[in-house]
Amino acid sequence: MHLSPDGLIRLTLDQLLSTSLEHLVSGVDQDASPPFTNACGTQTVLSGYTEWISANDPTISIGWDWHLQTAVTGVRWVRVGLPRSNLMLTHDTGHDTSWHGNLEILGTVVDALAWREILPDVVAARYA
Amino acid sequence: MNTWQGDLLGMADTACTVDAVFEKIERASSALGFEFCAYGLRLPTPISSPRTIMLSNYPQAWQARYASQGYLATDPTVAHGRQSQTPLVWTHAVFAQTPLLWEESQSAGLRFGWAQSSLDAVGVGGMLSLARSSEPLTATELATQEVKMRWLVNISHLALSRLFVSEWVKESQPDLTSREVEVLKWTADGKSSGEIADLLSISENTVNFHIKNSVVKLRTANRTAAVVRAAMLGLLN
Numbered sequence: 001m002h003l004s005p006d007g008l009i010r011l012t013l014d015q016l017l018s019t020s021l022e023h024l025v026s027g028v029d030q031d032a033s034p035p036f037t038n039a040c041g042t043q044t045v046l047s048g049y050t051e052w053i054s055a056n057d058p059t060i061s062i063g064w065d066w067h068l069q070t071a072v073t074g075v076r077w078v079r080v081g082l083p084r085s086n087l088m089l090t091h092d093t094g095h096d097t098s099w100h101g102n103l104e105i106l107g108t109v110v111d112a113l114a115w116r117e118i119l120p121d122v123v124a125a126r127y128a
Numbered sequence: 129m130n131t132w133q134g135d136l137l138g139m140a141d142t143a144c145t146v147d148a149v150f151e152k153i154e155r156a157s158s159a160l161g162f163e164f165c166a167y168g169l170r171l172p173t174p175i176s177s178p179r180t181i182m183l184s185n186y187p188q189a190w191q192a193r194y195a196s197q198g199y200l201a202t203d204p205t206v207a208h209g210r211q212s213q214t215p216l217v218w219t220h221a222v223f224a225q226t227p228l229l230w231e232e233s234q235s236a237g238l239r240f241g242w243a244q245s246s247l248d249a250v251g252v253g254g255m256l257s258l259a260r261s262s263e264p265l266t267a268t269e270l271a272t273q274e275v276k277m278r279w280l281v282n283i284s285h286l287a288l289s290r291l292f293v294s295e296w297v298k299e300s301q302p303d304l305t306s307r308e309v310e311v312l313k314w315t316a317d318g319k320s321s322g323e324i325a326d327l328l329s330i331s332e333n334t335v336n337f338h339i340k341n342s343v344v345k346l347r348t349a350n351r352t353a354a355v356v357r358a359a360m361l362g363l364l365n
Contacts (some may be wrong), residue, residue, distance in 0.1 A: 016275045069173045069365045076247070092131065105137060108286070112279035117214060 002011070003058040010096070016023065016089065016109060019054050026122050028051040044071040047080065048123065050115060061086050064110055076115040082107055085096070132156040136283045147289045150183045153256075156280050160273060161260035164238060168206070169288055172251035172360040181292055186259075190236035198227050202233040203256040209245030214244050215278065217265055244278060246285040251360045252292075254285040302345035304363060311338040313364050316355045 001019075003012040012018075028048040047082040063110055064083040071077045072125035082103040089097045097105065131208035135152045150167065157165035166184035180200070184191055193199075200206060204223055209212045209215050216222065218241035223230030231241075258277060304312075314324045321339070325332040339351050358364050 012131070013137075014131050017133065017279055018272070020271075021275075092134070108137075108282055109275075109279060111282045112275055114278075 001056075001058075004088075007086065009058050009060055009086055010088050010090050012092060013089055013105060013109075016060075016087065017112075019060060020059065021054055022112060023118060023122060024051045024053045024061075026119055026126065028123060028127065050119060052113065052115070057106070062106060062110060064107075065085040066115075077119055079107065079110055083110050132159045133279070133283075134286065134321065136280070139345045144287065145177065146183065146288070146291055149284075149291065150185075153183075153280070154185055157258050160258065160280070162242075162260045163270075164241075164257075164259040164261075164335070166257045166259075167284055167288060168255050168257075169285075169292055170253045172253075181288075183288075186238065187236050187322060190233065193232060197229075199226075202226050203229060205241075205243045205257065206255065209243060210253065213245055213247060215274065217270075218242065220260070236346060240264050244281045246281055248285065248289060252285075254281075254288050254289065256281045256284055262341050263321050268348075279362075302342075302363075303345075304342060304345055304358070305338075306347070308338045309358070309363060311335055312342055312355055312358050315351055316359060316364060323346070 001009060001015055026048060027050075030047065031044065045067060047065065049063060049065050051063035053062075057101060062083050062085045065080040066077050067080050069078045082100075083106045085103070085106055087102070087106060088099075088101050088116055091097065096102075131327065132152070133153055153167060157163075158228055163186075164186055166186055167259040168183075169181045171179045185299070186194075200227075204226055205216055205218065208222075210270050220230070222365055239260040239261050240263065241257055242265060243255055243257040245253060245255040289357060310328065314327060319327065321332050324335045339354070341360070343349070343351060343354045346354045346357045347359050355364075
């Protein structure tokens with residue numbers, strides 16, 4: 001794992017999955033979808049962002065957007081779109097993954113993190 | 129990438145057979161220190177009897193015993209997976225209500241295990257169980273390996289659901305209009321046609337027209353079944 005001159009940290013997927021990532025910050029988006037209405041029963045969307053980092057140096061950062069989705073079993077926290085990161089995953093040969101492919105794979109890593117388990121408490125505490 | 133992670137990523141992107149996918153899951157499980165693995169996939173419909181697909185390298189005798197005793201219905205790890213996507217480590221306490229199942233699985237060599245379920249946007253549930261005959265899972269092992277195990281759950285679901293679900297989704301995704309979805313959402317919230325008409329500022333006849341079209345498109349018998357089916361398919365999210 002090293003910081004490259006282009007500002008990206010290069011590492012393999014196995015190295016990333018072996019790295020402990022911790023929650024840094026999360027927030028809820030302001031409801032900015034017009035038209036605004038105060039009508040009773042109006043449907044709303046709850047969405048937000050979160051960023052997780054590594055404790056080691058250079059610091060890995062992965063951030064992504066989420067929204068709350070109603071499901072048969074209750075409310076689900078769902079990742080929206082691809083993550084943002086200062087990481088570039090490399091093949092075992094040392095070659096870079098394509099940027100889009102990189103973000104797609106980082107998405108599968110995000111989905112494996114325990115963020116859905118801690119975010120309800122983190123968000124509730126921030127806006128309490 | 130020729131690591132087990134690279135193998136799994138490749139299979140999520142390309143066409144593979146079910147056997148080939150499961151072979152890679154077995155390889156990954158082995159690399160993570162588990163000699164046994166099982167993957168169960170559950171399609172959300174038909175609701176009265178959802179289709180379940182089981183893939184496993186558990187001992188044949190145990191697989192037969194598990195099926196003949198109908199343990200799927202009482203297995204506490206499966207029950208947990210239906211309620212929560214939080215990983216579960218097998219313990220005496222987890223199996224407290226099913227001592228015979230616990231005792232028999234121990235005898236079959238499935239002594240220490242870990243399981244996690246996943247649920248995707250179209251309501252397809254999956255659960256990966258990893259097990260071994262010796263060495264309990266320690267806190268240190270979980271601290272260093274659990275993200276890899278959880279990643280294996282996700283990527284396995286992605287690869288297997290692509291194989292099993294694509295046809296099912298194609299068959300069951302009706303072309304609902306946004307208005308029909310909106311009306312179904314309010315119906316799901318228990319609103320009557322008259323109440324929905326007031327909420328959307330349209331006539332009650334128009335509401336009923338949208339509901340009738342939805343019932344036909346969803347191939348259901350009435351509005352209740354249409355709402356349930358639409359919800360199960362994730363169309364009301």
